[in-house]
Amino acid sequence: MKMITAKNLSKVFGGFKAVDAISFEVEPGEIFGFLGANGAGKTTAMRMLCGLSRPSSGEATVAGFDVYRQQEQIKRAIGYMSQKFSLYDDLTITENIRFYAGIYGKPGRFIKEKTSALLRELHLETEADKRVGSLPLGWKQKLAFSVAIFHEPQLVFLDEPTGGVDPITRREFWNLIYAAAEKGITVFVTTHYMDEAEYCNRVSIMVDGRIEALDTPAGLKQHYSAASMNDVFLQLARKATRSAD
């Protein structure tokens, strides 16, 4: 089973084709990079896959479920972390974990055991009862990611998860992503950082609502005879006629 399949998936707002008939597949256990300039349609595409937005046309399945008819099943199968912050500043670390695990209906014992394991893993045992608002941004993001996969989803969507943090923290964040992938969680990630694109198993690059390229980072570099993913991206993004929003 493919983790995600999309066939001619489109989203039209009025006369504007935000997402224009994209087709791609994501394998289970893969780290799939979803790249594109601002306004290229990444977020809209991702929102359709998460069930936050109804596609205008085309087909798509997520974790084997249809995005039109089986949104409830999809919601149970996925995790989600957005570029905007998704933890509550006025709640402690433990309370945040408990709340998010609670809305996925996880039993109390599961939450308790997993929380202490997670805090140990993140070296946050001493901070467990501190409010999230007092943590540095990098820690918050790592915590937000851990919370997004706390309920053990098959697939996690990350929307520009590393915005605004330093390279070292980003590297640490990617270690968490690798660890999640090793546990079998498929990762679907949008990013602006081309060094991060190199960490992905495969990447797609969106330009003006369409997927212009999709391959492994090595494959893409070879095809566009570029030295880095940055060069690949620039070559493709230059073709864009749509301006960033």
Place this chain on the structure above:
Amino acid sequence: MKQFKAFVRKEFYHILRDRRTLIILLGMPVVQILIFGFALSNEVGNARFVVLDPAQDPATTQIITQLDASRYFDYAGSCRTYREIEERFRREGIKLAVVFPPSFNQELQHLHTAQIQLVTDASDPNTATTLSNYASAVINDYQARTNAVAPLPYTILPVTRMLYNPQLKAAYNFVPGVMAMVLMLVCTMMTAITIVKEKETGTMEVMLVSPVQPLKIVLAKAVPYLLLSLVNVVTILLLSVYALEVPVRGSIPLLLLESGLFIVASLSIGLLISTATGSQQTAMFLSLLGMFLPTVLLSGFMFPIENMPWLLQQVSHIVPAKWFYQVVQSIMIKGKGLDGIWKETGILLGMTVVFLLLSIKNFKIRLA
């Protein structure tokens, strides 16, 4: 159910952690009742009055003594001319002058009628009206008592009986008003703000991606504010009964039920506002301008609706607080039961259902 519990617990954390807001929410009714009850009251006590009394006969002296004895007025001496009265108004802040004709007693005895002129400072029209009402009441009272013992009645004046509020206590009016105001503020504004806040910080998105039904998210938001509002209602009732001595003549359970209805109406308006806005400032602005101002201005507790232009009177019909105000007034002051307020209750119920349906529908549209 487990999801719902997790949600409600989280909402309580939010409210309890934000100490400052919590203090404001719980303290607001207390402060408002105290301000309206003691500071802002247009009830007058110990207003100083002067007298122009060329006659100085037994009748005028008795009237003056009686005015002085009432707790609303204090005798501040006599004047000899109108000019002097005016001067004392200006210099000493005298509130009322009582002018007797030169032959007051004779007129009463022979013509069986006499006039007394009451001069008030109408630069503050509300106080002026209240004062002249009080003074007339004292004079009428005097007359009634004299007539009872006199062999021939002097004159018969129409006696105004002030129903329900014989002492013209202002507190009777504003307690229901403050209740409407506080509930509107807490329920509408706070619900709108907390929901919009989740949109702003992005936590709403995470919840919408989760398997929780949107209705549960919204209900969980409402629960703590519902409880908080009931606490406020009880506070207001206790304060008004024990501090302001405004009685609750009707049924208390009925009063609480009607308050519950108004709370649900306010909560659904808050929800409706939150579905229509994207920022906390806009939500606050909309709740203040759209709900709070009409509550204060058009519910009838500050300004009588009968005196408004036709158009505003029509507008006041769609202000939920107006109906709630009338309901509370009827139950508390007039002691009416459900049979006396079924119309107002029905209108409130209808409004609640409409707002609730609209907001839930709107909430779903936003998800598409």
